[in-house]
Amino acid sequence: MKYSRLLLFLLILSLAGILSSCTGGAIPNEWYNLTVDGDTAYLAANQHVYAVDLKTGREIWRYPTEATKATFYAAPLLTKDGQLIVSGYDNVIYSLDPKTGQENKGSWPFTQAVRAYIAPPLELGDRLFAPNNYGDLYALDLSGKPAWATPFKSAHGLWATPVPDKDGKLLYVAAMDHYLYAIQAENGQVAWKTEDLGGTMVGSPALSPDGSTLFVGTFNSEMLAIDTAGGKVRNRFATRGWVWSGPALAKGVLYFGDLKGTFYALNASDLSEAWSTLPEDDKSKIAGTPLLVGDGPEHIYYNLQGSKSGMVYALKGDGSPLWSKPVEVKGTLNNSPWLAGDLLLVSPLDNEAILFALDAATGAEKWSFTPEKK
Numbered sequence: 474m475k476y477s478r479l480l481l482f483l484l485i486l487s488l489a490g491i492l493s494s495c496t497g498g499a500i501p502n503e504w505y506n507l508t509v510d511g512d513t514a515y516l517a518a519n520q521h522v523y524a525v526d527l528k529t530g531r532e533i534w535r536y537p538t539e540a541t542k543a544t545f546y547a548a549p550l551l552t553k554d555g556q557l558i559v560s561g562y563d564n565v566i567y568s569l570d571p572k573t574g575q576e577n578k579g580s581w582p583f584t585q586a587v588r589a590y591i592a593p594p595l596e597l598g599d600r601l602f603a604p605n606n607y608g609d610l611y612a613l614d615l616s617g618k619p620a621w622a623t624p625f626k627s628a629h630g631l632w633a634t635p636v637p638d639k640d641g642k643l644l645y646v647a648a649m650d651h652y653l654y655a656i657q658a659e660n661g662q663v664a665w666k667t668e669d670l671g672g673t674m675v676g677s678p679a680l681s682p683d684g685s686t687l688f689v690g691t692f693n694s695e696m697l698a699i700d701t702a703g704g705k706v707r708n709r710f711a712t713r714g715w716v717w718s719g720p721a722l723a724k725g726v727l728y729f730g731d732l733k734g735t736f737y738a739l740n741a742s743d744l745s746e747a748w749s750t751l752p753e754d755d756k757s758k759i760a761g762t763p764l765l766v767g768d769g770p771e772h773i774y775y776n777l778q779g780s781k782s783g784m785v786y787a788l789k790g791d792g793s794p795l796w797s798k799p800v801e802v803k804g805t806l807n808n809s810p811w812l813a814g815d816l817l818l819v820s821p822l823d824n825e826a827i828l829f830a831l832d833a834a835t836g837a838e839k840w841s842f843t844p845e846k847k
Contacts, residue, residue, distance in 0.1 A: 506549075506593075506808055506820070507548060507818065507820055507828070508548050508549050508551060508593075512526060512528055513525065513526065513527060514527055514828065515571065516820060516828055516842075517545035517546055518546075518820070518844075519544050519546075520540040520541070520544055520545075521536060522545050522549060522557075522574070523844065527813050530839075530840035530841065533574075536567075536576075543561050544562040545559060545561050546562065546591070547560040547561075547592050547593045548592075549569075549593065550601075554615055556571075557571040558594060560603065562590070564584070564590070564605075565582050565583065565584050565586070566582055566590065566617070567582045568581040568582065579616055581617040583603075583611070585611070586607060588605055588630070590603065590604070590605055590606070591632040592631075592632055592633055592677075594634065595637065597641055597658060599615055600613065600615070600658070601613045601614075602635050602644055605624075606630040608629055608630055608631055608648070609624040609626055609627075610624055610631060610635065610644075610646060612658075622661075623661070625646070625654075625661040625663070627646070628650035628652075629648060629649035629650040629673075630648075632649060633646070633647045633678075635677070636678050636680055636687070637658070638684055639683075642657065643656065643657060644656040645680070647677060647689050647719075649673045649675065651671060651673065651691075652667055652669065653678065653687065653689060653699060655701070667699060667704040668706070670689075670693065670695075670697060671691060672693030672715070673691065673692040674689055674692070675692075675717060676689070676690055677762075678699075679719060679721065679722040679727065681741065685701055686700065688720050688741065689719070689720075690712070690717070690719070692715040692716070694712045694713070694714055694715055694731070695710065695711055695712060695716070696710040696716060696739060697709055698741070698744055709744065710739055710744040710745075712733075712735065712737065713733040713735045714731035716729060716732075717759075717760045718759070720762070721763050722741060723770050724768075724770075725740065726741060727740075727741050728765060728770075729762070729763065730763065731759060732758045733752065733755070734751070734758055734777055736750045736763070736788075737749045747792075748791070750788075753784075754779055757778065758777070758807075759775060759776070759778075761776050761810070763775040763809070764809060764810045764811065766833075771790055772788065772790070773786075774786065774787050774788075774833075775810065776807070776808065776809070776810055778806050784797055784806075785806070785810065785817065785819055787833070787836060796836040798831060798837075798838075800819060805821060805822045806821050808820060815833050815834065816832070816839060817833040818830055818831075826843045827842060829841045
């Protein structure tokens, strides 16, 4: 069965499709992603990338100013030299001025890919490492020129941003071909790869503070601990459903959800369960990485997509509830929340308002952003 058919099925069932072993073309994930810098949120939302004023909830600019065939879902990336890097479903990576939304020229845009970009690139040193749904990992300099002779190539798509090792010499790449790779950042050569891990991976791994262990979830309904010395699996934890997102790690505890709506806290040392919370209904899904705030963490935020609408959950560090807030939207909440000062930002799919700002302490809505029709 071709991959595109399965991805269409995935959209129809809102992340409940079957992806574990097939290949082919891309259909958009269609969840909106954002990044925040100061008082501005940059939101990739279908046919535009928006800059939104976080004080007022108003649009600053949009790119492109008029809709084209290009669509955008991967979170924009702000680089150290002041570019806003935008990866498109039109197989192109653009460089924008974050103040104006105008395209930076020179070597940009980068147009060598043959399929869509699902995830944003990683910035490491003076390079960008961009995963592509064709299975390619491109290395670019900050002017948009290729830095490797040829891209790294996996058998199936790459939907997760790479994670660097502590020294910045290796890139850990979770792939849809069931393998996790360690790639040399300098030249794109494979240092090692795991055994077949039994399921697709679409979330970025988490790296332990000492650099010895990677934690990654799979569509085989597992969370895995992998030795970075050679890629051997150390521990496994069986989840109720597929694990879509990458885990968040703090103080020796892993936090993540699955596509059956269960939220987990696991001890990273052995993947034993510290605590978990069950969903409100059997059609709930957690597709985004949780947001951890404060030392410990003090608070945990995550989005849960239920059978009718979305819920935003705020927990204390021990898993006890702080607050929960229904977000009354026609679409879905598939992504991760963002914290901007005292605002918690969530962006639903297929809704008139595409960005909501909630009070992080109480869940009360502060404002919502609905783009003007132009």
